[in-house]
Amino acid sequence: MKAVIKFGKGKGLVEMREVPEPKIKDDEVLIEVKAVSVCGSDLHIYHDSHPYWPPVILGHEFSGIIADIGKDVKGWNVGDRIVTETRTGSCGICYTCQSGFPQACEQKRPYGIGVNGAYAKYVAGPAHLLHRLPDTISFEAGAVIEPIAVCITSILERSQLQAGESVLVAGPGPIGLISLAIAKSAGVKLVGITGKSSDEGVRFEKAKELGADFTINVDQENPVKKILEMTHGLGVDILIETSGGTQAIYQTFEMVRRLGRVCAIGISGRDEVSIPYDRGIFKAIRYDFCFSSSWTAWEKAIGLIAKGLLPAEKLITHKLPLEKWEEAFHLLENLKAAKVILIP
Template sequence: MRAVVKFKDGKDGWEIRDIERITPKDNEVEIKVMATGICGSELHLYHDNHTYAPPVVVGHEFCGEIVRVGKDVTKWKIGDRVVSENNKSVCGVCEFCRTGRPILCPERKPVGYKVNGGWTSYFCTPEHLLIKIPDNVSFNEAAMTEPVSVATQAQIVRNTVKIGDVVLVQGCGTIGLINAMVAKAIGAQKVILTGTNVDEQMRLPIARKLNIDRIVNVEKENLKKIVMEETDRMGVDVIVEASGADPAIYGMVELLKKTGNIVAIGETARPDLQFPWVGAVFKSCTITYSFGATYEAWQLALNLMGQGKLHLNELITHEIPLEEFRKGFELLEKKEALKVIMHASDY
């Protein structure tokens, strides 16, 4: 079967390879991959700015249909539509594994980076990692369950966004837009979303089609003035930082209400940044760092999707064959695409 393999550093370290279609273990199922997405972290990997263990089949956003089951599998059958959590390789005995947070396991090998992922035709995984896709959710939408779970983890599981909050989401990439939609879906009174001039080509026009209360191009409008107008000069209750941009991160505190909450999700291009520490102390604010997702977050994501509260199809700008993955990277780099969904051709 065909797969996208990252086998060494550099742009020439990627290729489509024929790999063995393995037989699922006794406790595993084999999933026929029906849709898979390109994530921003895979774009980092394309530039060798993400850890990985070569050679590895890339891809951690995917979904599909069960086509084979191991002899010990009892809860799933051929034809079930599923997504899989990405914690395929963890120790199972550390504090984090035993308290339902295997994504923080020190021995975890991320799917698509340290163990083979879903940019291929078939994927085997243990049955305990599977979650059913609601009948009214398409495979294209289900391929975005993982990024939606990042938002439900940050906002619901971490209990950062409450009914009636005014929420500022910084950044209008896929994660920013999904966080804006999730905030509205769970009862935020008002959601403000930011972008820049470069986002006017693709991202902000899409954002304006969604149920977001205020869209702000920070290079054309005064964000602080708008925030104060929208909040009776109190500042926002919550800031979801999904941009990873230095100016956005540095300027957060002055936009925040006293006792407000900063939710840090976005990765930055460098390991350290300046931050107005004293200002944050005087605001008596809370800073919540959120990474990945627990099972609860995956289930919450699919519940919201099944209820039709997230307009994920609006985010999909391109569908391409798996063999054209480089085109997907190019489109994303040029900001000509928002969400690229790929399909393997050798079904």
């Protein structure tokens, strides 16, 4: 089969190659990939700025059908429509796993990063990570459930966003747009998103389509002033930080209200970021660092999409054959896309 592989450590070093089809172990299933979504981390792996274990087939956001089943697998059949969590390798016995957060296990080696992923016709993996994909959700929408589950884990479960609250999303990339959609589905009273002049095209338009009450172009206006104006001097209840920008991170302390929460999902790509620490103390701000997705968030994501409460399809701006993976990377790097789907 053809597969897109990161074949060594360093910048670039990604190409499409002919590889053998994967073999399954007794507790695994073989998945025929129907759609795979390109993630920002795939670009980071391409540029050598994210952990990975080469050689590895890329792709961790995907949907498919079961093509074969190991002899110890129960409850699943060939032909079942599925999506899968990505926490392959989590040990199940360490403190983190046993306390209910296997997605944060140090031993985790996710699909497309530590073990072969879904930029290919087939991928093999453990049956216990599967979730059923209802007939009412397309395979394309199924491929964006992983990042949606990450945002649900962060925003609804960890930072506990409530109906009627006010929200600012910093950064209109794919994770920012998904965060906005989740805030809308949670019933917030006000939600805005910040970005730059380069986001005025596709991304701000997409934000408006998803129901943003306002957008702030930080190249043209002061986001702190605007947010204080919009909230009568109070600040927002929750600020969802997806930009990873140093100035944006610094400004969260002025834009969130006293006793408000910051839900940090975006990585900065830096060793250190300066913050107004004492300001955080005096305002008693809660700063939630978030990572990966919980089992429950996958079930919530599937439920919300199936009920039509979370418009997953709207996040998708492009659909290309797997052979055009480079074009997909360029679209994302040039901020011309929200989610790009590849079809193997």
